[in-house]
Amino acid sequence: MKRSWLAGSLLSLLALGAIRCTNDIPTSSLPGGAGASGPGGPVGARLGRPDTNAGTWRMIVLTSANQVPVPAPSAVTSAEYRAEIATITAAQAGLTKEQQAKIDYWSTGGVLRWNEILRELVARYNLPPAPRDGAYPVPDATNPFADPQFPFANPPYAARAYSYVSVAQYEALKAAWFYKYEYRRAAPSAVDASVKALAPTGDVPAYPSEDAVMSGVAEIVLRALFPAAVDEIDSKAAEQREAALWSGRAAPSDIAAGHALGRAVAPLVMARAGSDGMRNAGGNATLWQALADGAAAKGQTPWKSLETPPRPPMLPFFGNVRGWNLTPEDFVRERPPAPPSTSSEQMRQEVAEVKNTVENLTREQLAIAYKWSDGAGTYAPPGHWNQIAADYVVGAGYSDVRTARLFALVNMAMHDAAVGCWEAKYYYFNPRPSQMDAGIKTPIGLPNFPSYTSGHSTFSAAAASVLSYAFPSRTAELDAMKDEAGLSRLYGGIHYMSDINAGKDHGRRIGGYTVEFARRDGAD
Amino acid sequence: MKVLLSTLAVLGVSGALCAQTLTDGIMMPRKDLCTGFVYEHDRWSEYWEGTLKRDNRNIGSLTTRSVVWMGTYGVTDKINVIAMLPYVSTSASQGVLHGMKGVQDLTLAVKYEALTRPLGSGSLKLFAVGSVALPLSNYTPDFYPMSIGSSSRRASARLTLSYTARHGFFANGSGAYTGRANVTLDRSAYYTDGRLYYSDEVAMPNVIDYTFSVGYRRSGLVAPFSFTQQHTLGGGDIRRQDMPFVSNRMNASRVDAGVLYYVPKVQNLALKLGATRTLTGRNVGQATTLQAGLMYTFHFGGPRS
Numbered sequence: 001m002k003r004s005w006l007a008g009s010l011l012s013l014l015a016l017g018a019i020r021c022t023n024d025i026p027t028s029s030l031p032g033g034a035g036a037s038g039p040g041g042p043v044g045a046r047l048g049r050p051d052t053n054a055g056t057w058r059m060i061v062l063t064s065a066n067q068v069p070v071p072a073p074s075a076v077t078s079a080e081y082r083a084e085i086a087t088i089t090a091a092q093a094g095l096t097k098e099q100q101a102k103i104d105y106w107s108t109g110g111v112l113r114w115n116e117i118l119r120e121l122v123a124r125y126n127l128p129p130a131p132r133d134g135a136y137p138v139p140d141a142t143n144p145f146a147d148p149q150f151p152f153a154n155p156p157y158a159a160r161a162y163s164y165v166s167v168a169q170y171e172a173l174k175a176a177w178f179y180k181y182e183y184r185r186a187a188p189s190a191v192d193a194s195v196k197a198l199a200p201t202g203d204v205p206a207y208p209s210e211d212a213v214m215s216g217v218a219e220i221v222l223r224a225l226f227p228a229a230v231d232e233i234d235s236k237a238a239e240q241r242e243a244a245l246w247s248g249r250a251a252p253s254d255i256a257a258g259h260a261l262g263r264a265v266a267p268l269v270m271a272r273a274g275s276d277g278m279r280n281a282g283g284n285a286t287l288w289q290a291l292a293d294g295a296a297a298k299g300q301t302p303w304k305s306l307e308t309p310p311r312p313p314m315l316p317f318f319g320n321v322r323g324w325n326l327t328p329e330d331f332v333r334e335r336p337p338a339p340p341s342t343s344s345e346q347m348r349q350e351v352a353e354v355k356n357t358v359e360n361l362t363r364e365q366l367a368i369a370y371k372w373s374d375g376a377g378t379y380a381p382p383g384h385w386n387q388i389a390a391d392y393v394v395g396a397g398y399s400d401v402r403t404a405r406l407f408a409l410v411n412m413a414m415h416d417a418a419v420g421c422w423e424a425k426y427y428y429f430n431p432r433p434s435q436m437d438a439g440i441k442t443p444i445g446l447p448n449f450p451s452y453t454s455g456h457s458t459f460s461a462a463a464a465s466v467l468s469y470a471f472p473s474r475t476a477e478l479d480a481m482k483d484e485a486g487l488s489r490l491y492g493g494i495h496y497m498s499d500i501n502a503g504k505d506h507g508r509r510i511g512g513y514t515v516e517f518a519r520r521d522g523a524d
Numbered sequence: 525m526k527v528l529l530s531t532l533a534v535l536g537v538s539g540a541l542c543a544q545t546l547t548d549g550i551m552m553p554r555k556d557l558c559t560g561f562v563y564e565h566d567r568w569s570e571y572w573e574g575t576l577k578r579d580n581r582n583i584g585s586l587t588t589r590s591v592v593w594m595g596t597y598g599v600t601d602k603i604n605v606i607a608m609l610p611y612v613s614t615s616a617s618q619g620v621l622h623g624m625k626g627v628q629d630l631t632l633a634v635k636y637e638a639l640t641r642p643l644g645s646g647s648l649k650l651f652a653v654g655s656v657a658l659p660l661s662n663y664t665p666d667f668y669p670m671s672i673g674s675s676s677r678r679a680s681a682r683l684t685l686s687y688t689a690r691h692g693f694f695a696n697g698s699g700a701y702t703g704r705a706n707v708t709l710d711r712s713a714y715y716t717d718g719r720l721y722y723s724d725e726v727a728m729p730n731v732i733d734y735t736f737s738v739g740y741r742r743s744g745l746v747a748p749f750s751f752t753q754q755h756t757l758g759g760g761d762i763r764r765q766d767m768p769f770v771s772n773r774m775n776a777s778r779v780d781a782g783v784l785y786y787v788p789k790v791q792n793l794a795l796k797l798g799a800t801r802t803l804t805g806r807n808v809g810q811a812t813t814l815q816a817g818l819m820y821t822f823h824f825g826g827p828r829s
Contacts, residue, residue: 025721025723027720028722120720123713124715124718124720148765307619308618308619358622363662366664367664367710370664370709370710371712377715377767378713378714378715379715387712440620441622441623442620442621442622443622444667
C-alpha cells in the first residue's frame with residue numbers, strides 16, 4: 001500500500017513537472033533594459049553616423065529648422081556650466097539600481113521607446129464603444145475617462161496618430177540638430193572627465209538635448225491624442241529627461257533648452273492636426289445614408305453594418321483628411337478603379353472563393369489570419385508595421401534623427417494609405433463577403449466598414465515600399481510580408497481577392513509619394 | 525467564456541465516470557473497466573465582461589457541443605486510472621463569428637484511495653488524485669469565446685474527503701490546485717491585463733477549485749448534487765467591449781445535479797444524466813450544461829454478482 005501511495009504521488013509530481021509556467025514574458029521587443037522583462041542585449045552598437053547635416057534636411061511642417069529660436073548656451077568654462085557638471089557628478093555618485101535601469105531603458109533610443117509607448121497606447125485604446133440603449137455613444141475628447149473611453153484608436157485614427165507623433169518628433173529633432181551643430185557644445189561626459197558616460201552619445205553635441213526635445217514633443221502630441229493617459233505620458237517624459245542627466249548625456253541647460261524646443265515645435269505640428277479634417281471624419285446619420293443611397297443609385301448593393309445593433313461606419317469621411325505627401329487631387333487620381341459590380345459574375349465567383357477558402361482553411365492559413373489580424377485591442381495594422389520598422393532599425397546604426405526620419409516616412413506613407421483607402425472604401429461603399437452571403441462566417445473579427453479596398457493590403461504595401469527604399473536588401477522579405485498580410489484577409493473571410501489586389505497596388509502607389517519625398521529630402 | 529468547457533478543461537474534470545469522477549469518493553474494483561461516451565450541450569447568452577454582466581447581440585447565445593469519451597480502470601481496488609477525451613464544437617447563434625471544432629485535451633489521472641476509517645454508521649475515505657491534461661490537436665486558443673479550449677498543458681493535484689453513511693447518503697469535499705503551462709499564439713504581440721506583451725507566448729495563471737457534494741447511492745443508482753467554485757489566480761479582465769483572452773481571470777461558481785442509473789435487465793450498462801448551471805462568474809458565460817451518456821462496465825477479473 002505504501003508503494004502505491006508513493007507511485008501516486010510520484011505521478012502527480014511528474015505531471016506537475018511536465019509543464020512549464022513562466023511569467024517572464026517580454027513587454028518590449030527592444031534591446032537594453034525594459035526593466036526586468038526586456039530581452040536585454042548590447043546597446044553600444046547603436047548610433048553610427050552622427051548625421052551632422054540633419055539640420056539641413058527638408059522640413060515637413062516647419063518652414064525651417066531654425067523657425068523656433070534657441071539661444072546660445074553658456075560656455076563649458078563658465079561658472080554656471082561648472083555648477084551643472086557638479087550636479088551631474090553628484091547624481092551619478094548616488095545612482096540607484098532603479099535609476100540605472102531607467103538609463104538603460106532610454107539608452108535604446110528615445111525614438112524607438114516613444115514608438116513602443118505609442119503602440120501600447122493604441123492597443124489600449126483600440127476598442128469600439130459598447131452599445132447602450134440600442135445605439136453607440138461617441139467617444140468624447142473632453143471626457144476621455146468615460147465609457148466609451150476616448151479615443152477609439154481604430155486603424156485610421158491610429159495611422160494618423162503614429163504619423164503626427166513621428167513627424168513632430170522628426171521636425172523637432174532636425175531643429176535640435178541644427179542648433180547642436182550651430183553651437184557644438186559637447187556632452188558633459190565628453191567635456192569633463194568626472195562625468196561618466198553611462199549611455200552612448202554618438203559624439204553628437206548635447207545642446208539642446210535630443211532626449212529632452214522628444215520628451216517635450218511627447219508631452220504635447222501624445223497627450224492631445226491620448227488625453228486619458230496624461231499622467232503616464234508626463235511621467236515617461238520626465239523620466240527621459242532625468243535619464244539624460246544621470247547618464248552624462250546632457251547637462252541641465254541642455255535639457256532645459258531641448259525641452260523648450262520640443263514644446264515649441266509640437267504645437268506647430270499639432271496646429272496642422274487641428275485643421276486636417278479629422279474632426280469631420282465621423283459624419284452624421286444623414287451623411288451615412290447619403291453614402292448608401294449613392295451606391296444604390298449606381299446599381300450596387302450598398303455596404304451595411306453586420307453588427308447588432310447596426311454600428312455607424314468607421315470614420316466614413318476620413319478620406320477627406322489632409323494627407324502628408326498626396327494632395328486631395330492626388331488622392332482622387334490614385335483612387336483604384338471600381339470593384340466588380342455586386343451583381344456581376346466575377347463578384348459571385350469572388351464571394352464563392354471567400355466561402356470556399358474559409359470552409360477549407362488549413363491550420364497554416366488560420367495562423368496567417370491570426371498573425372495579421374491586428375483587430376480590436378491590438379496596436380492596429382499601422383502598429384504592426386511600426387513594429388517591423390523598429391525591428392529593422394535596431395542594429396542599423398541609425399542616429400536618433402535618422403531613426404525619427406524612418407518612422408516619419410513610414411507613418412506618413414501609412415497615414416496617406418489610410419486616407420486613400422478610406423476615400424476608396426466610402427466612394428464605392430462595397431459590401432463585405434458576409435453581407436453578400438450570410439453563410440460566410442469569419443475566423444477573425446469583421447471590420448465595420450466597406451470592403452473595397454483592403455486596408456491591410458494598402459497599409460502593408462505603403463509601409464513595405466518605404467521600408468524597401470530604406471532597407472533595399474530586405475525588399476524580397478518585405479514583399480513577402482506584404483503579400484502575406486494581404487492574403488490573411490482572404491483567410492479571415494473578410495475580403496475578396498479583388499480588394500486585396502487593388503489595395504496592394506494602391507498602397508504601393510501611395511507609398512511611392514513618400515519615397516519620392518525621401519529621395520529629395522537631403523538625408524541620403 | 526466557454527463556460528463549462530473551459531472550466532472543465534481548466535480543472536481536468538468532466539462529469540461522472542460510471543460512478544467515478546476525479547472529485548467523488550468511489551473507486552472501480554480491480555480489473556474493472558468502465559467506459560462510454562457522454563454528450564454535453566453547453567449554452568450561454570449572458571457573460572461577465574470582467575465583473576459586468578452583459579449580453580452581446582453579435583454572439584447571441586454561444587453553444588458548445590461535445591462528445592466525451594471516458595474510461596476508468598481499476599489497477600487495484602485502491603488505484604484507478606482515469607482517462608477522458610472530448611471532441612468539441614462551438615457556434616454562435618448571431619453575428620458572423622465562425623465556430624470552431626476539433627479534438628480537445630486528453631486528461632489522464634491516477635486516483636488513489638489513501639485512507640479508510642469507519643466512522644459512526646458509515647465510513648470516511650481520503651483520496652488523492654494526480655492528473656494531467658494534454659492538448660491533442662493544434663487548435664487556436666486565440667479566438668475566445670469560439671476557441672474550443674485554452675490549449676494549455678495542465679497538471680493537477682487533488683485531495684478528496686468522502687463520508688458515506690450506511691443507508692447510502694454521502695457527503696464529499698474536494699479541492700485541487702492546477703498548474704497551467706504557457707500557451708502559444710499565432711501572433712507576436714498581444715495586450716492583456718494592462719500591458720502590451722511582445723511574444724507569442726502567454727503566461728497562464730494557475731487555478732484552484734473546490735467542490736462540495738451530497739447525494740445518495742446504492743446499488744444501481746448514484747445521485748449527487750454539488751457546488752463548485754473555481755478561482756483563477758491571476759490574469760486580466762475582459763476590457764469594455766473587448767474579446768475575451770485565453771489568460772483572463774476566469775472564475776465561476778456552479779451547481780450541478782446528476783444521476784447515474786444502471787439500466788435494469790441490461791447488465792453493466794448505466795445511463796448518465798446531468799445538469800450544471802453557473803451561478804456567478806467573472807470573464808465567463810453564465811452557462812447551462814446538459815449532459816447525457818451511456819457507460820458500460822467490463823469485468824476483466826471475471827463476472828461479479
